[in-house]
Amino acid sequence: MSTLLIKNAALAATFDDSMRRIENCDIFVRDNRIAAIGQKLDIKEADKTIDASGMLVMPGMVNCHHHLYQTLTRNIPRVQEAELFPWLVNLYEIWAALTPEALYWSTLTGLGELLLTGCTTSTDHFYLFPDHCPDNLFDQQIKAAKKIGIRFQPTRGSMSRGKDQGGLPPTRVVQKEDKILEDCERVIKAYHDPDPLAMIKIALAPCSPFSVTADLLKNTAEMARKYKVRCHTHLAETQDEDAYCLNVYGKRPYDLMESVGWTGDDIWFAHCVYLNEDEIKRAAETGTGISHCPASNMRLGSGIAPIPSMVDHNCAVGLGVDGSASNDASDMLGEVRQCMLLHRLRSGVDSMPAERALTLATRGGARVLGYKELGKLEVGAGADIIGISLKKLGYAGALSDPVAAVVFCGDSHIVDFSVVNGQQVVKDGKLCLMDEMEIFEEANRWSNYMLEAAKKATGVDMCSKEGPGFEAPRPSKEKKA
Ligand SMILES: [Zn+2]
Structure with a gap:
C-alpha cells in the first residue's frame, strides 16, 4: 500500500455532484483512490507529499x-x-x-x-x-x-x-x-x-x-x-x-x-x-x-x-x-x-x-x-489529479475566479503536476517517466521517414503545396452498396 498527500492547494475544484470548491485544501490518496479531501487533514505521514501551495487542483x-x-x-x-x-x-x-x-x-x-x-x-x-x-x-x-x-x-x-x-x-x-x-x-x-x-x-x-x-x-x-x-x-x-x-x-x-x-x-x-x-x-x-x-x-x-x-x-x-x-x-x-x-x-x-x-x-x-469513479475529486474516486500553479504572469489580474482563469487566461496550458492512479507522472511541468527530448527526436526521425517513403511510393511531395495531389471523389458519384 502506498500513500500520497497533496497539501495546501489554494483551491480545489472538485467537480463532484455539488460542484464543491474547497479553499486551502489537502487531498490524501491511498493506493489509487482518494481517501480524504478537505481543509487541514490530520495526516501524520505519507509516503510522498506534493506541495500544492498557490495551485488550482482539479480532477484529471x-x-x-x-x-x-x-x-x-x-x-x-x-x-x-x-x-x-x-x-x-x-x-x-x-x-x-x-x-x-x-x-x-x-x-x-x-x-x-x-x-x-x-x-x-x-x-x-x-x-x-x-x-x-x-x-x-x-x-x-x-x-x-x-x-x-x-x-x-x-x-x-x-x-x-x-x-x-x-x-x-x-x-x-x-x-x-x-x-x-x-x-x-x-x-x-x-x-x-x-x-x-x-x-x-x-x-x-x-x-x-x-x-x-x-x-x-x-x-x-x-x-x-x-x-x-x-x-x-x-x-x-x-x-x-x-x-x-x-x-x-x-x-x-x-x-x-x-x-x-x-x-x-x-x-x-x-x-x-x-x-x-x-x-x-x-x-x-x-x-x-x-x-x-x-x-x-x-x-x-x-x-x-x-x-x-x-x-x-x-x-x-x-x-x-x-x-x-x-x-x-x-x-x-x-x-x-x-x-x-x-x-x-x-x-x-x-x-x-x-x-x-x-x-x-x-x-x-x-x-x-464509462469511468464512473473518475472526473471528480471525492472520497473513493480514482486518484487522477492535476495541479496548475496560479502564480504565473498569464493569470495575474484574473484570480477573482481561479477556475475560470485557467480557461479564459494563461500563457501556457502546461500543468505543474499530474497524478494518475495514485502515481505522479508530471512534476514541475515535466514528464516524470520519460525523457521528453528523446520522444521529440524519435518522433521527428519517424516523421521524416514516413514523408520520404510516401514521396518515393507516390511521386507526390506532401510537404509542398505545388502541383497536383490526390483528388477526393465527390459523394454524388458513389454507387449504392
Ligand atoms: Zn477522428
Missing part, C-alpha cells in the same frame, strides 16, 4: 477522441487548407508508410502532450493497418501508454471498404473483415481489464460509415457486447458524410447507426456536428455518448456541433482533442478553451461558461468512456 481531464498515430503527420503543407475528404485521401498516402516504431513514438508524443496539458485518461482511435505491418501492430500503443503512465482506453479500429469498393482509403491500408474481427477478439482477451479503475481497457472502433461496411458495424457491436467492451466511431462530422450515407445506404448517418445496433450507453461517437434535434433526443434517450472535438471541426471547416443543445438534453458529452493531424495539437486544456469560445458564436455568449466546458472535459468525458 478525460480525452474522448484521438488518432495518436497521426502525430507524425501534423501540419502537412499540402493539406493545411483541406476539408475532411481531400485531407484524408492525401494523408492516407503518408499513413500507408506507418511502421510499428513510428506508431510507438507517435503514441508517446501525443500521450506526453496530453499528460502535460491536464489529461489523465485518454482513448485512441487507431484504424490504419498497412499490409506490410505485423499483425500485432496495435500492441505498440499499449506499450507506449504503460511506459508514460497515462490511463488508456484505446480502440481497435478498422477500415474494410477501400477505394475498390467505393470507400475512400487506398486498398493497401484496409483489412478483410474476418481478419479485423479476429484481431479485435485477440486484443480484448490480451489487454481488456474490466476493473472500474483499470489502467488499460479496450474498445472497438470501425473508422466511419465511409470506410467500413454495415456488416462490419453490426458484427463489431455484437462482439463488443459479448465481451462487455465499448464501441466508438466517427459520425455526422461533415455534410459530405450526410450525402455519402444518403447515397450509399439511403439513410442519414444516425439512422444508419441505429439500424446496425449502434446506440446505447456502451457506444460513443466523435463529432456529431450534423445531428438534428430529433437525433439529439434519441441519443439522449439511449445514453449514447458524444465526443465533441471543437478544434478539429474548426481546423477542417466542418461546422459547429450543437453541443449546448446536447447538454440541455442531458446527452453524455465529453471533449476530444482529435487529431493529431486535424488539430494539430494534443492540448487538453486548450481544447476546453476552444469549446468555451466556439459555442458563443452560434448559441450565445452564455451558452458555454468556462466551468461548463471544464465539466465536459472531466465528469462528461468520464461518463462517455
Whole structure:
C-alpha cells in the first residue's frame, strides 16, 4: 500500500455532484483512490507529499477522441487548407508508410502532450493497418501508454471498404473483415481489464460509415457486447458524410447507426456536428455518448456541433482533442478553451461558461468512456489529479475566479503536476517517466521517414503545396452498396 498527500492547494475544484470548491485544501490518496479531501487533514505521514501551495487542483481531464498515430503527420503543407475528404485521401498516402516504431513514438508524443496539458485518461482511435505491418501492430500503443503512465482506453479500429469498393482509403491500408474481427477478439482477451479503475481497457472502433461496411458495424457491436467492451466511431462530422450515407445506404448517418445496433450507453461517437434535434433526443434517450472535438471541426471547416443543445438534453458529452493531424495539437486544456469560445458564436455568449466546458472535459468525458469513479475529486474516486500553479504572469489580474482563469487566461496550458492512479507522472511541468527530448527526436526521425517513403511510393511531395495531389471523389458519384 502506498500513500500520497497533496497539501495546501489554494483551491480545489472538485467537480463532484455539488460542484464543491474547497479553499486551502489537502487531498490524501491511498493506493489509487482518494481517501480524504478537505481543509487541514490530520495526516501524520505519507509516503510522498506534493506541495500544492498557490495551485488550482482539479480532477484529471478525460480525452474522448484521438488518432495518436497521426502525430507524425501534423501540419502537412499540402493539406493545411483541406476539408475532411481531400485531407484524408492525401494523408492516407503518408499513413500507408506507418511502421510499428513510428506508431510507438507517435503514441508517446501525443500521450506526453496530453499528460502535460491536464489529461489523465485518454482513448485512441487507431484504424490504419498497412499490409506490410505485423499483425500485432496495435500492441505498440499499449506499450507506449504503460511506459508514460497515462490511463488508456484505446480502440481497435478498422477500415474494410477501400477505394475498390467505393470507400475512400487506398486498398493497401484496409483489412478483410474476418481478419479485423479476429484481431479485435485477440486484443480484448490480451489487454481488456474490466476493473472500474483499470489502467488499460479496450474498445472497438470501425473508422466511419465511409470506410467500413454495415456488416462490419453490426458484427463489431455484437462482439463488443459479448465481451462487455465499448464501441466508438466517427459520425455526422461533415455534410459530405450526410450525402455519402444518403447515397450509399439511403439513410442519414444516425439512422444508419441505429439500424446496425449502434446506440446505447456502451457506444460513443466523435463529432456529431450534423445531428438534428430529433437525433439529439434519441441519443439522449439511449445514453449514447458524444465526443465533441471543437478544434478539429474548426481546423477542417466542418461546422459547429450543437453541443449546448446536447447538454440541455442531458446527452453524455465529453471533449476530444482529435487529431493529431486535424488539430494539430494534443492540448487538453486548450481544447476546453476552444469549446468555451466556439459555442458563443452560434448559441450565445452564455451558452458555454468556462466551468461548463471544464465539466465536459472531466465528469462528461468520464461518463462517455464509462469511468464512473473518475472526473471528480471525492472520497473513493480514482486518484487522477492535476495541479496548475496560479502564480504565473498569464493569470495575474484574473484570480477573482481561479477556475475560470485557467480557461479564459494563461500563457501556457502546461500543468505543474499530474497524478494518475495514485502515481505522479508530471512534476514541475515535466514528464516524470520519460525523457521528453528523446520522444521529440524519435518522433521527428519517424516523421521524416514516413514523408520520404510516401514521396518515393507516390511521386507526390506532401510537404509542398505545388502541383497536383490526390483528388477526393465527390459523394454524388458513389454507387449504392
Ligand atoms: Zn477522428
